[in-house]
Amino acid sequence: MEQGPFIPLTSDYGFKATFGNEGNTLFLRTALQALIKSPVPIREVQLEKNAFEALTLDSRSGIFDLACTDEAGNHFIVEMQLGHAPHFVRRMKFYGLHKFNTVVERGRFDYANLPRIYCIAFLERNILPTAGYQHPGQPAR
Template identity: 55%
Template sequence: MDLYNDDERFIPLVSDYGFKATFGNEADTRFLRKALQAFINSPVAIEEITFIQNEIKGVTRDSRSGIYDLFCRDEQGTQFIVEMQLGKYPEFIQRMKFYSFYRLNTLIKRGDYEFDDLPKIYCIGVLAATIFPHIADYHNVAVLKNQHNELIDEQMTFITVELDKFKKGLSDITSNLDKLLYTMKTIHEVSEPTQFPPFWNEEWLRVAIQELDKRALTPEQRLSYEMTISANALAVKNEQKKIQEAEARIKTETVKNALQMGLTVEQSSLLANVSVEFVHRVQQTLLSN
């Protein structure tokens, strides 16, 4: 998916800008409140949301990794951590646990290490790729249970959504969660409102889609959008450079080891999958040392 394609009218909801403009819209939380209710599968509407500043110190963020995207609480004090992950990240659940346990520890310390009346914490991970290939469901809710599947505790709940597994067509869309995931996967493929499915006229989705319409961006929003594109392009370029440098180091070490073991230049070239000229350069380095 090209997250920033100028030919598309609507910005992908799963892009950095799209996520912040919809889920992170502090001025209008109608979409966020309904989306959170759908994620946690609750029949009770969320009436109010308060955004909370990130409290994890010493953690930096690069492109699509590092720090959670959204942290907020509702009028009941329930805590929500929401993270969007586009790339493959098999250890993503470990990151979710880190965020949740950090928040739990913070709440306990603020209560002078008391464990009563702790609010519920929902850690919600939305992933573009699949991280649980052995599980068929695209929406998973995990709490603490015993070996008989009996509930032990649900003060902390981990929710994962794997968008790659969501295959429902329009005729199969029934729940608000289905409507949300369908929107996240397809909004950037639509060019005109005449192509909208009927449920995109529901207020909570309509306000989010309006934030993703490039034609409706204010000059300030357009600048923010362009800066996000630039930042992401730079992050991708830096990441590719790191990968290339790492690959070069591995190949260099492979050639060094091969030459030191007595392999010929041609054999070393085949082993490391590099050119003969590359082997000669490594060989010169060894001789000069």
């Protein structure tokens, strides 16, 4: 039996083809639901633009691997990091705070009803600065 070419999930193309498949989001929805430990199934996700422009001339722009929103209005930023990544946690905070700035509306805005913003990272090795961070694949210390 002949098999086609193998594309590793950890490659940029393999990651985006698996998680960012607009034609079939089942894998993405199932993975997100498991990672946030939600008992409520994610039935739908809308993939979003993964790049954002700087708000001012001297501010930063950014590109994340994948961004989507589910039917409940929860936002997800999904990153894969294989190599050395200085300040990775700060970068994820930057992405999350930028997303926060896009969901806050002008005028009378009720901050009690803010949507959840999840920053999810798939890491090849432990690159986190302290033992205070945890993910499902790493036991709590």
